[in-house]
Amino acid sequence: MSRTRERSIMNEPALTLTQLRFLASAAGAAPSLHNSQPWRFAPVSDASGLRVYLDRSRAVPLTDPDGRALHISVGAALFNLRVAALRLGRDPQVRMLPDPAEPDLAAEIGLARPAPSAPPSGPHLFEAIRYRHSSRRPFTNRDVPEAVLGELTTAARSEGTVLSALEEDGVRRVLALTTDAERRTGADLARMAETRSWLRLEEEAADGIPAAALGPQDHDARVPMRGFTRRTLPLTPPERFEALPQLALLTTHGDAPADWLRAGQAMQRVWLLATTHGLRASVLHQAVEWPDTRWGLRDPAEGVGHVQLVLRLGYGPPGPATPRRPVDETLDLTDHRAAAGRGESSC
Numbered sequence: 048m049s050r051t052r053e054r055s056i057m058n059e060p061a062l063t064l065t066q067l068r069f070l071a072s073a074a075g076a077a078p079s080l081h082n083s084q085p086w087r088f089a090p091v092s093d094a095s096g097l098r099v100y101l102d103r104s105r106a107v108p109l110t111d112p113d114g115r116a117l118h119i120s121v122g123a124a125l126f127n128l129r130v131a132a133l134r135l136g137r138d139p140q141v142r143m144l145p146d147p148a149e150p151d152l153a154a155e156i157g158l159a160r161p162a163p164s165a166p167p168s169g170p171h172l173f174e175a176i177r178y179r180h181s182s183r184r185p186f187t188n189r190d191v192p193e194a195v196l197g198e199l200t201t202a203a204r205s206e207g208t209v210l211s212a213l214e215e216d217g218v219r220r221v222l223a224l225t226t227d228a229e230r231r232t233g234a235d236l237a238r239m240a241e242t243r244s245w246l247r248l249e250e251e252a253a254d255g256i257p258a259a260a261l262g263p264q265d266h267d268a269r270v271p272m273r274g275f276t277r278r279t280l281p282l283t284p285p286e287r288f289e290a291l292p293q294l295a296l297l298t299t300h301g302d303a304p305a306d307w308l309r310a311g312q313a314m315q316r317v318w319l320l321a322t323t324h325g326l327r328a329s330v331l332h333q334a335v336e337w338p339d340t341r342w343g344l345r346d347p348a349e350g351v352g353h354v355q356l357v358l359r360l361g362y363g364p365p366g367p368a369t370p371r372r373p374v375d376e377t378l379d380l381t382d383h384r385a386a387a388g389r390g391e392s393s394c
Contacts, residue, residue, distance in 0.1 A: 059137065059159045061094035064380075066135055070097060071378040073131035075371055076176050077315060079120035080107055080332065081245035082369045084254050086124045086153075089379040096140075096157040099125050103151065105254075109241045110232075110336050115307050119355060121153045122311020126206075127176055128156055129312075130319070134173045138162045143308050153308060175322040180368055182327035183262025183272055185288040186361030195324050199295070199317045199360075206313035209298045210358075211349060218294050221334065221344060221357055226271040228333035228340045233274055246275060252370045259367045270359070273333060293360045294331070296344060298352035310355040321360060329366070331357040 062070075071088045079085060085105035089098045099121060106117050125141065132139040140157040196212045203210035213221060232238050247255035261275050266285040270292055297314055299306040318328050334340040335356060344354040 059095070059161060062090065062096075062158060067094070067097070067378060067380070068374050069135070070128055070131050071374045073134075073173075073176055074099075074124040074128045075374065075377050076179075077120065077123035077127050077311075078179075078181060078318070078330070079123070080111060080116040081242065082255050082260075083107055083117075083120070083245065084372050084377070085117050086121045087377050087379060088128075089382065091155065091157075092382070095159040096155060097128065098152060099128065099154045099156065101151045101153050107241060107245070109235075109238050114304075115302075115335075115355070116332070118153065118304050118307030119311035119314065122308040122313075123315035124311075125154050125156070125308065126312040126315040126319075130172045130176065132156070132158050133162050136162050143305050171323060172316070172319045175319040178365070179318055179322045179328075180366035181260070181329045182363060182366035183260065183329050184327075184364045184366070185263075185265075185270075185286050186292065186327060186359075186363035188289050188291075189362045191293045191326065191360055191362075195321075195326070196295075198324075199320060202316045202320050203297060203313045206316055207299070207309050208313040208355075209349070209352060210295050210313070210317060211298065211346065212293065212295045215291060217346060218291055221294055221296070221331075222269065222271065222292075224334045224340045224343050225331050225357065226268075228337050229271045229274060231337060232333060242273075242275060247370065253372045253376070254370060257367070257369060260369050262366075271331070271333065289361060295358045295360060296346070296354050297356050297358060298345070298349070298354050300352060302353040306353070307355065314356060314358070317358070325362065326360050327363050327365060328361075329359050331359055 067090055074086065074088060075084060083105045085102045087100045087102045091098060101117060101121055106114060111117055129139040129141065137158040138160040140160065141154055143154045145155045146152050200210045245255040247257050261283065262272060263283045263286045264272055264274065265288040267287060270288040297310055299310050321328055334344055335354060341354060344357065345352060
């Protein structure tokens with residue numbers, strides 16, 4: 048490589064305000080537990096990248112006491128950032144948990160280099176960001192092709208995780224554990240109050256779960272969808288769900304914050320890829336919220352691992368879009384604007 052080429056690689060222009068907002072908007076479209084959107088972003092000092100922070104003020108502490116789901120949500124936002132960076136022609140260089148002195152700093156993503164000619168995550172994933180929604184509606188009984196499941200498995204593996212599509216026995220085992228966890232959650236008044244606090248009936252909400260996104264319960268009680276309290280909502284009639292849903296477990300070797308961030312990136316990569324194939328998805332999260340049912344999810348035949356989430360995949364109606372926080376709330380430009388005022392940045 049020539050010296051001129053080396054200099055051009057290391058000296059991409061600083062990100063403009065428009066580009067920073069574009070990146071934060073794409074990241075903010077990621078899924079999160081109860082649509083809590085527990086993330087915030089800030090440019091690095093020279094505007095050559097972004098810092099990604101955990102927003103613990105938006106945690107769900109009773110349901111997620113260890114912050115595992117919080118990290119997974121931020122990991123999903125981080126993957127969206129990576130995809131959006133490729134759209135801008137930038138090569139995302141990620142350092143997870145880069146500073147032990149800043150426990151809320153989840154990752155730093157450097158964007159100083161031009162994107163490779165063949166981005167590994169595929170530029171087509173960017174368009175899927177706006178179409179990816181959780182669908183809590185019944186899916187059809189059409190099987191997901193083995194070739195597609197293979198692509199999703201490969202996508203998860205490329206993020207350092209394992210996606211295991213379950214056969215009938217595994218599906219029934221996971222459904223039974225999820226049903227048990229859902230029953231226990233429904234009997235826990237404090238947890239149910241926490242869940243209800245994320246329901247949004249007002250039209251102008253910027254987070255949380257609107258009534259349109261709740262979905263029905265399964266008429267035959269086979270697929271245990273989360274039961275949100277609906278005393279103040281119009282009754283949603285139950286519907287018949289698929290006879291045997293396609294479920295997949297996302298597993299990591301370890302169970303520390305870095306593994307949770309990795310799981311979030313893998314989940315989002317799989318979900319976006321599934322969206323490009325016309326698949327719908329939702330997360331059956333109940334069983335991972337209780338230690339014993341979470342432990343029961345693992346398949347000993349798969350070896351040592353920690354199940355981070357259960358994905359339900361299939362063909363059916365798309366889920367409705369859920370509200371998003373404005374970029375001005377998630378993108379902190381305070382230090383950056385001060386630097387710009389001193390003439391230290393071009394953004």
